[in-house]
Amino acid sequence: MQNYKRLLLLICLTAPVWVFAQINVSGTVVDSKNNPIQFASVKIKNSNAGTSTDASGKFSLTIPGKGGVLDVTFVGYKATSANVSAPTTDLVITMQEDVGHLEEVVVTGLASSTKRANVAHAVGVVSAKQLVGTTPQATVDAALYGKFPGATISSNSGAPGGGISIKLRGITSLVGNSQPLFIVDGVYYDNSSINSGQNFISKAANQGSTNFQENPSNRIADLDPEDIERIEILKGASTAAIYGARASTGVVIVTTKKGKSGKPRIELGQSIGWQMQLRKLGMRTWDTAKVRATYGASGLTLYNANGGKTYNYEDELYGVHGFMNNTRVAVSGGSDKTSYYAGMTYQDNQGIVKHTGYRKTSFRVNLDQAVTKFLDLSVNANYVESNADRGYFNNDNTGTSMGVAYVSTPSWVSLYPDANGNYPNNPLGPSNWMQTRDLSKHNETVNRMLLGGRATWKVIKNNMHDLKIIALGGIDYYTLNTKEIFPQVLQFEKNGNGTNGALLYGTTVTRNDNYSALAVYELNPNNGMIFTTQAGVNAINNNLNTIVNTATQLIGTQTNIDQAGAIQVEENRIISKDRGFFAQEEVNYKDMVIGTVGIRGDKSSRNGNADKLYYYPKFSLAFNATSLLDVKALSLLKVRGAYGEAGNFAPFGAIYSPLVPINFNGTTGSIVDVTRGDANLKPEKQKELELGLDAGVLNNRISVEFTWYKKDVEDLILKVQVPTSTGFSTGWQNVAAIQNHGVEIGLNAVPVLTKDLRWNAQLNWWKNTAKVTRLDVPAFNVGAFGASLGTYRIEKGKSPTQIVGIGDANDKVDPLTNLATFGNAEPDFNLSFNNNVTWKNFELNVLMHWKQHGDNINLSSLLSDFGGTSADYDKKSLDPKGILVNGDYRIASFGHTARPFVEDASYFRVREIGLSYTFPKELFKDIARVKIGFSGRNLINVFKYNSYDPEVSNFGIDAISSNVEVTPFPSSKSFHFNVSVTF
Template sequence: MRKLLTIVALPLLLLSLPYLSVAQVAITGTVTDSKKNPLPGATISLKNSNFSTTADNSGKFSMTVPGDKGVIVVSNIGFSPQTINVDANNKSLSVILTEEAGKLEEVVVSGLATSIKRSNLANSVASISSKELIGTTTQETVDGALYGKFTGANVSANSGAPGGGISVKLRGITSIVANSQPLFIVDGVYFDNSSINAGLNIVSKAAGQGSTLFQDNPSNRIADLDPEDIDRIEILKGASAAAIYGSKAAGGVVIITTKRGIRGNPRVEVGQTVGEQWQLRKLGQRSWDTAKVKDAFGAAGLAIYNANNGKIYNYEDELYGRHGVMNNTRLDVSGGSDKTTYYAGVTYKNDQGIVKHTGYQKTSYRLNLDQKITNTIDVSLNANYVESESNRGFFNNDNTSTTLGVSFVSTPSWVNLYPDANGNYPNNPVAPSNFIQTRDLITNRENVTRTLLGGTANWRIVNSDMHSLKITARAGIDQYTLATTAIFPKVLQFENGGNGTNGASIYGTTLSKNSNINAFAVYDFRPSTSMSFRTQAGITAENIDQNTVVSTATQLIGTQTNLNQAGSIQVQQNKLIQKDRGFFAQEEFNYKDIAILTAGLRGDKSSRNGDPNKYYYYPKASGAFNLHNLPSWRWTEVNQVKLRVAYGQAGNFAPFGAIYTPLVPVIFNGSTGSLIGTTQGNINLGPEKQKELEFGLDLGILKNRVTFEGTYYIRTVDDLLLNVQVPGSSGFTLAWKNVAAIRNNGVELAVNTIPVINNDWKWNLQIRFWKNTAKVTRLDVPAFNTGAFGATLGTYRIQLDQSPTQLVGIAGPGESKDPQSGLHRFGDAEPDFQFSCGNTVSWKNFEFTVLMHWKKGGSNINLTTLLSDIFGTSPDFDKKSLDPTGQKVNGAYRLSQLGVSARTWIEDASYFRVREMGLSYRLPKGIVQGISLIKVGVSARNLINVFSYNSYDPEVSNFGTNAISSNVEVTPFPSAKSIFFNLTVTF
C-alpha cells in the first residue's frame, strides 16, 4: 500500500514543483475617490487572468499575485480604471480613482448567465444605480422612480392614488391588445406585475360604454418591491438586447439587482424620512350668482341656492385638500468575511393620500446571503417578504355618477353636502351621490402579502489562464395573495331607496404563484492575450399559476357586509395557468477589446400557444467596434469611439385563452349546461413577434469626463393579434387572428459630463433626448376605432400607414376628413419627443441634485372638462378665451361643439416639471464617535410643474396600463407634489 501511494504521489509532487518554486507577492491597499472617501466593492483584478478580488466596506483589499511581479487593474463604476505594476517593492498601495462621466467599467447583461463591460457593449442598455434611483428623494414605487432617468421610455402615472399605478412603455407600442409592459426580473426571479380589477363595475357601471377593460383604477404589483432594496437596474429596451428572454420580452426587460453584503465589519445604516404631499395643481371653482344658477340648474336649483343664502363651499379643498403625511423608516445591516457576506434590510412606509381615508402602508423585509462553499462553488440566496395595504378611494369613469370625481364635478359649490351634528349626510339634490358621504363611508382596499425567494449556485469546474468552465443554476419563486375589499353600504345616497344595488360588498382574492428554474454552462476560451471566446448554453422553465375569485354580494341586509348577508350573490373566477419551456445559446468573440461580436438564439414553447410543443425562435446578433483601441489610434484627447450594430427578435404571447372557444354557462328547463361562445378559438395561434435593428455611436473625450451615446432603431412588430369579425357561415362572429404589423422608428441621445471637478467642487451633468415614431404597416381588416368613448369625443383609430396611437374624431367645419372614415386626425398620444436634464453639484460636504423632465407633444382626451361643462361647474366656464367670435363663454362654447367637432376634448398634454430636487449635507467625519456618516437633507418630488393642459395633470389614464387608450382622462385621483426631510446615520 505504501509503495502504491509513493507511485501515485511522486508524479503529483514532480508536477507541482514548478508551482511551489514560483515566488508570490502579497499586495494590500485601499481604494478611494478624489475626496478620500472609500470605494467599497471596487474590483482589483490581475491583468490577463481570472484572479480578482473586491474592496471591503472600508475600501481595503488584499491579493496574492503569483510570480515576483504582475499588473493589476483597479476599477469601479463611474471611475476611470487604473493599471498598476506591482512587485516586492510596490505592494502597499493607496489607489485614488478619478470620476468619469460614462459608466464604462460597469458590467451589464449580455446573456442569461453572463455580463460584459459597458465599453464593449453592442446594445443600448440603460442602467440606473441605487444613488440615481433613490439618492435624491424618497420614492413610493420602483417604476415611479424611473421617470426621466433613461432614454427610450414613456413612463406615466395612471392615477395619483396611493400605492402606485404606473405605465411603462419602452420604444413605443408593441401590441394593440396584449400587454405592452416590460418583463421585470428581480435577482433572477420572474416578478409578476399584474394589474387586477377589484370588481367595482357592479357599482360604477363604467364598462357600460366604451372599453370594458381596466377602469377600476387598480395598482400594479411592481409597487410591492421596495426601492430601498435595489442596488442597480438594467433596462433592455429593445429586442436586440431583450431577445435572450424570447416570448416574454416584446415590451422590453427590466433587470433589478438588489443590494448585497460586502466583505468587512458590520455596516449598519438607519434612515428616516418624514414628508408631506399635497395636490399638484388646483383648478379652483366656478363663481356663482343667481343668473348663473338659474341658467345651469333651473328654478329648482335657484331655490336651493337662495335657501342657503348663496353660501359657497370649497369642495376642491374638501375633497383633494388634505396634506398627507408621509413616513419612511429604513434599517439595513451588511458585512461579512471572505467566505460569507450578508445584507439584511427592513423598510416601513406609511403614506397618507391627499384624499381623506386614502393611504398606503407597506412593510418590506429582505435578506440576501452569499456563501463560498469551496474555492470553486458559491451560492447566493435572496429572500423578500412584503405586507402592504392600499386604500385607493373611488375614482375614474362611471355611468352612475357615483365615483368621487364624477360626483364632485356634477355638484355646484353652493350645495351643502356636510353631515349634521348627528353625523347624518344630506342627499345631494342635484346629483345621484353625495361625494363627502361616499368618501367617508365606502371601502376600496388592496391588501398584499408577498414572498419572493431566489437562489443561484455557481460551480467553476475549470479555471485557468486559457480555459474556464462554469455551471450556473438558478431558481426562484414569486408568490403573493392579493385581497381586494370594496364595500358600498346601503346607507349611501346612490345605494338606498331603490337606487343602485341596495348596498354592495365585493371581495376579491388572487392567489398567484410563479416559479422559474434554469441552468447554464459558460465556457471561456482564451487562446492568446489578444482574443477570447465565450460560449454559453442553457435551458429555462417558467410556470405561472394565478387564480382570481371575485365574490359580489348586493341587496345587503341591514348594515351587514358579509357575503352571506345579502339578497344576491355572484361569483366570478379567472384562472391563468401557463407553462413555458425554452433554451438559449450564445457565442461571444472579443479581439483585443477592438471587435466584439455576439450571436445567439432563444427557443421557446408555451401552453399559451396553439401548439404547446412548437418552438418559436428568437435570434440575436451584434457587433461593437472600439476604434480607439486600434494600434494606429493617435487622438489622445478622444478616449472612446465605438460603433455598434445589433439585431434581435422577441415575442409577446396571445391573450390568455385566445386559443380556445369559450363555453358560456346556461340554465335551461332547470338544468345546467354550456353553450358554445361566439368567439372562435384558434389552434394555430402563435405569439406576436418583433424584429429590431439598432445602430449606435458612443464617444468619450477628456479622459471620459464627457461621454455621448447615440442610438437609432427600427422595430417591426409582426403578426399583431386582433379579435376580428368572421363570416357568419363559420358559426361564430369573432376570432383571434394575426392580422396587423407596426413599425417603430426612434432616436435616443445621451450626454454625460463632469464639467467641474476639484477638491471642493464637482458638477455632474446628464442630458437625455428621445423620440419614437410609429406606423401601422399591415392591416388585414378594415380600419377601426378602439379605446376611449367614440368619435364624438375622440378615439383611437387603427389605420394602415397611420400611427397606432392617433386620436381622431368627428370633423367640424373647415376640418379635413379622412375619405374612408369621415373623421379628422386631431393628435397623437405618442409624444413628439422627451428631454430630461439631471444635475448633481457638490461643494465640500453639500450636495444639490435636480432632475428636470420635458415632454413635448402627446395628446389626451380630456373628458373631465366635458363632464364639468355639462353640469356647469367648470372653473373656467365663464371665461372668454376659446370662442373665435368672442361671443360664448368657454363652457358654453365647448358644449356647442359637442357633436360638431371632437377638437374641444383632445388637448395637448405637453409638460415641463422638476421631477426631483434635493439638498443634503454630510456632517464631518468623526464628529460623533462610533458613527461613520451622518447625512441630513431636504428633498422634493414634482415641486415645479408647467403645462397648459386644462385639468389636474396631463399624466393620466382612465384605462390603466392598456397598450392602446392610455391617454384618456375621466375624473381621476389627482396627482400630488411632495417634500421630505431626510436623515441617514451609518455606523
C-alpha cells in the same frame, strides 16, 4: 521508511515558513482629489479574499505568501490595482472616476456580462443613487419617471400604491400585454394589474373599450426601491431576444444589493415629509344668473335656500396634506467566503384624499456563499406586506365615483353631515361624494414572497479555459385581497337606487416559478481573442387565480359576504407553461471588435400549437476604433449595430372558443360563446434593427451616445368580426403589423471639475414614430368612448395612436369616414436633464423633464361642464368666434366635433430636487457617516393642459388608449426631510 522520516522532518521544519508567510497591508482608497472612497472593494487578485473600505476610505487585510496584487473596484470609478510585496501601513490607492461609465458592467446574456464600453447596443441603466438617492420613492415604477430614454410612462391614477404604464420604443401590441418583462435577481417577477370588481357599481366598462378602468395598481409596486442596486433596461430586440417569447415589450432587469467582504456595514435612514395636490384648478364663481342658466328655477331655489353660500370642495376632497414616513435599516458585510445583506423598510404614506394611503413593510435577505473552491451558492429572499386604500375614482356610467360626483356638484350645495353624522342626499346628482368618501371602503392588501437561488459550479478555471455550470431559479408567490364596501346607507344604494348595499371581496393567488440550467465556457488563447459560449434550457410556469365575490341586498350594517340577500361569484384563471432553450456566442478581439450571435427557441401552452418552437435570433457587432486612431483627446469612438427578434403571447384563452354558463328552465349548462378561438394563432413577433455611435473626449469628461432603431412588430393579434355563417360573431386572428422607428441621444459631461466643486450633467433626448403597416381588416376605432368624444383609430399607413373624432365645418373631415384627425398620443420628443453638483460636503441633485406635445383625450372638463362647475367655464379662450364661454363651447361641441376634448399634453417639470450635507467624519470620530437633506418631487410643473396632470390616464396599462382621462385620482407633489447614518 528512512526516506519517509526525512520527508516528514523536512515538512515539520519548513511548515512555519509556508504556513505563516504573509503580508499585512493597510491603507486608504481615495479619488483624484484625495477624498476618501468609502465601501470600495479591495480584493486579492485571483482570490475570494478581500475587504471593503470604511467610512474614512481605510482598509486592512492580510495577503498570504510573499505578496500579490490588490484589485480595487467601486461603482462609478475605473477599476485599479496595486502590487504589494512588503508589509505596509500607509498604502494609498487612487481611483479615477469612470466619467463615461465605460467600466460599468452590463448584461449581454442570461449568464454573461461585459463592460459598457464593449456592448453593441444601447444600454439603459439606473443606479441605486439615481433611483432613490435624491428623493424617497414609494414605489419602483414611480421612481423610473424621466430616468432613461426610450420610454413613454403614464399613470392610470395618482392614487397611493403605484400603477403606471411603461412603453419602451413605442407600441408593440394592440390588445396584448404592453408592459415590459421584469426580472429580479433572476426571478420572473409578476407585474399584473388586477381589477377589484368595482365595475359592478361604476358600470365603467359598459361603454368603454377596456376593463382597465377600476384604478388597479401594478405589482411591481411591491418591490422596495431601497433594496435595488441597479436596473438595466433592455429596450431593443437585440438585447431582449435572449428572453424570447415574453420580451417584445422590453425587459427590465433588477439587481438587488449584496454584501461585501469586510466588517459589518450598518445603514439607518429616516425620511418624513408631506404630499399635496400637484395642481389646483380652482372653483367656478356663482351668482343667481349663472345658477338659473345652469340649473333653472329649481336650482335657484336651492341656491337661495342656502343663502348663496359656497364651499371649497376642491380643498375638501383633494386638500389633505398627507404625512409620509419612510424608515430604513440595512446590514451588510462578509468574509472571503460569505457575504450577506439584510434590509428592512417601513413606509406609511397618507394620500391627498381623506381615508386613502399606502403602507408597506418589506424584508430582504441576500446571501452569497463560496461552499468550496469550485462551488458558489447565492440565495435571495424578499417578503412584502402592503396595504393600499385607493379610493373610488376614474370613469363611471352611474355618476357615483367620487371624481364624477365632485365635478357634477356645484359648490353651493351642502353635502356635509348634520350633528348626528347623517349625510344629506345630493339634490343634483345620484351621489353625495363626501358620504361615499367617508363611509365606503376601497382597499387592496398584498402578501408576497419572492425566493431565488443560483448555484455555480466552476468546472475548469485556468489561464485559457473557464467553464461554469449554472443552475438558477425562483418562485414568486403572492396573495392579493381586494375589498370594496358600499354600505346600504349610501345615496346610490338605498331606497331602490342601487342594490341596497354591496360587498365586493376579491382574492387573487399567484404562483410563478422559473428554472434554468446553463453552461458558460470562456476560451482565452492569449492571442487577443476571447470566446464566450453559453447555452441552456429553461422552464417557466404561471398560475394566477382570481375570485371576486359580490354580495348585495346587505343585512343591516353587516360586512360578511354571507350576510346578504344575493351572492354571485366570478373566477378568472390564467395558467401557462413555457419551455425553451438558448445559445449564444460572443467574440472579443482586444476590446476592439466585439461580436455576438445567439438564438432562443420557445414553446408555450398559450400558442395554438403548444409543442411548436418559435425561434428568436440575435446578432450584434461593435467596432471600437479608439486605439487605432491614437488621438490623445479621444477617449472612445465606437460604432455598433444589432438585430434581434422577440415575441409576445396572445391574450390568455384566445386559442379557445370559450364556454359560458347558462340556466334554462332550472337546468344549468354551458353554451359556446360568440367569440371563436384560433388554434393556429401565432405569438406576436418583434424584429428590430439598431445602429449607434458612442464617442468620448477628454478622458470621457464629455461623451455622447447616438442610437437609431427600426422595429417591426408583426402578426399582431386582434379580435375581429367573422362571418355569422361560422356560428360566431367575432374571432381572434393575426391580422396586423406596426413599425416603430426612432432616435435616442444621450450626452454626459463634467463641465466643472475642481478640488471643491464638481458638476455632472446628463442630457437625454428621444423620440419615436409609429405607423400601421399591415391591416387585414377594415380600419376601426378603438379605445376611449367613441368618435363624438375622440377615440383612437387603427388604419393602415397611419399612426396607431392617432386620435380621431367627428368634426364640423371648421375641421378637416375625411369624406370616406366622416372623421377628422385631432392629434396623436405619441409625443414629438422627450428630453430629460439630470444634474449633480457637489461643493465640499454639499450635494445638489436636480432632475428635469420636458415632454413636447403628445395629446390626451380630456373628458374631465366636459363632465364638469355638464355640472356647470368647470373652473374655466366662464372664460373665452376656446371658441374661435369669441362668442361662447369655454363651458358652453365644449357642451355645444358635444355631438358635433371632438376638437375641444383633445388637448396638448406637453409639460415641463422638475421631477426631483434634493440638497444634502454630509457632516465631517471627524465630528463622529470616524465611526459614522451622517448625511441630512431636503428633497422634493414634482415641486415645479409647467403645462397648459386643462386638468390636474397630463400624465394621468384612466387606461394607463392598456396597450393603446393610455392617454384618456375621466376624473382620475389627481397626482401629488411632495417634499421630504431626510437623515441617514452609516456605520
